[in-house]
Amino acid sequence: MYAQGFSAPARNAEFTEVQFKGFPFKVQTRMTMQQEHDLTIRADNAGEVRRAFIAWQAKCANPDIEGGSVLEGDRRLNASAVVRLHLLGDDNKTVAEVYKLMGCKVGNIGEMSMTNEGGEVATFSAQIISQFWQIENSAGGALVGQK
Numbered sequence: 070m071y072a073q074g075f076s077a078p079a080r081n082a083e084f085t086e087v088q089f090k091g092f093p094f095k096v097q098t099r100m101t102m103q104q105e106h107d108l109t110i111r112a113d114n115a116g117e118v119r120r121a122f123i124a125w126q127a128k129c130a131n132p133d134i135e136g137g138s139v140l141e142g143d144r145r146l147n148a149s150a151v152v153r154l155h156l157l158g159d160d161n162k163t164v165a166e167v168y169k170l171m172g173c174k175v176g177n178i179g180e181m182s183m184t185n186e187g188g189e190v191a192t193f194s195a196q197i198i199s200q201f202w203q204i205e206n207s208a209g210g211a212l213v214g215q216k
Contacts, residue, residue: 070118071111073192075154077168078103078202102201106152106170112181112191119181122195126175146172152197158208166207172200 080102084095112119131138150173158165179194 070113072108072154073111074109075106075156077156078106078170078199102199104199104201105176106154106197106199108195108197109192110195112193116181119178119193122175122178126178129174146200147174148172150174152199153205164206164208167205168202169205170197170199170202174198 080100082100083098085098086093087096088094110118110122127133128143130140130142130144132140134140148171150171152170152173154168154170155164156166156168157163174197176196176198177194178196181191181193183191
């Protein structure tokens, strides 16, 4: 599937001040990573991509109230729930970098607006919630082995 409007996730190192011989040193205390990732997905003709997001989201809290659901679901952390985002290079074919989001669930699934006017592709927004992420692969440049 193709998405547009993705921003590479943020990572932050937090520091605290520690005094040593009267001089303040900044010491790293913890690292935080952006855990909410918003995508604009290009929809397919049959609507299967959007339904796949809806099915994935329903695994966490079953929305079939008419069928007897009490919104039960699997809310556990799932380390094997991985999303890989392949960022394309200048030629729009070659993969330049791969972001691996781990422990993922689906947050918000936006509306899908369609029209018969113009030639635009129908899109919808989706939010992926991850526990942590890393750069899995980089194609070129310096520091390609960085996580």
